[in-house]
Amino acid sequence: MVALAHARRRGADEAVFSDVAGHLCEGTSTNVFYVVGGELRTPTLASGCLPGVTRRLLLDWFGGTEVDEPLAVAAAADEVILVSTTRDVQGVHRWDDRELPAPGPVTRRAMDVWRQREPELLTTPTM
Structure with missing residues (x-):
């Protein structure tokens, strides 16, 4: 909660x-995907990230590389995506002071x- 409060003071809604x-x-309540050279990536579960349902479904339905x-x-990264059951698939507009295209082309296709x-x-x- 401290990290999220810090992020909100800086105008963000996730840390x-x-x-x-x-x-x-991971994020405070999200899994994170990012795009490098057109490739969608996300941390492996060995990183300690939550094995989120939305994360798994996006990997199954859209694909991506799990890498630490x-x-x-x-x-x-070229694009950053947050996923969760409450956000679905959401492009990130800013990482710290760096503006990002949101949604970028890979994010749009994933959405x-x-x-x-x-x-x-x-x-x-049915019953």
Whole structure:
């Protein structure tokens, strides 16, 4: 909560954490994806990030590479995406003082896939 409060004082609505090795881990209530050279990446579960349902579904439905990289790689990424059950797939507009295209082209495609596939989750089982 301290990190989120700090982020909000700076005009943000999420804070991102690294693991003890300095690799990207997760947000306070989100999983983080980022794009480098057109490739969608997200930390492995070994980073300590929450094994979020939305994270897993985006990997299954859209694809991406699970990799543990220094936080600086994500901070310099072409695009950054936050995912959670309350945010779905959301492009990040700013990382610290760096403006980002949001949604960028990969984020847009991921959002489109999410919108197309999400109704599968909303079907009510029959009795």
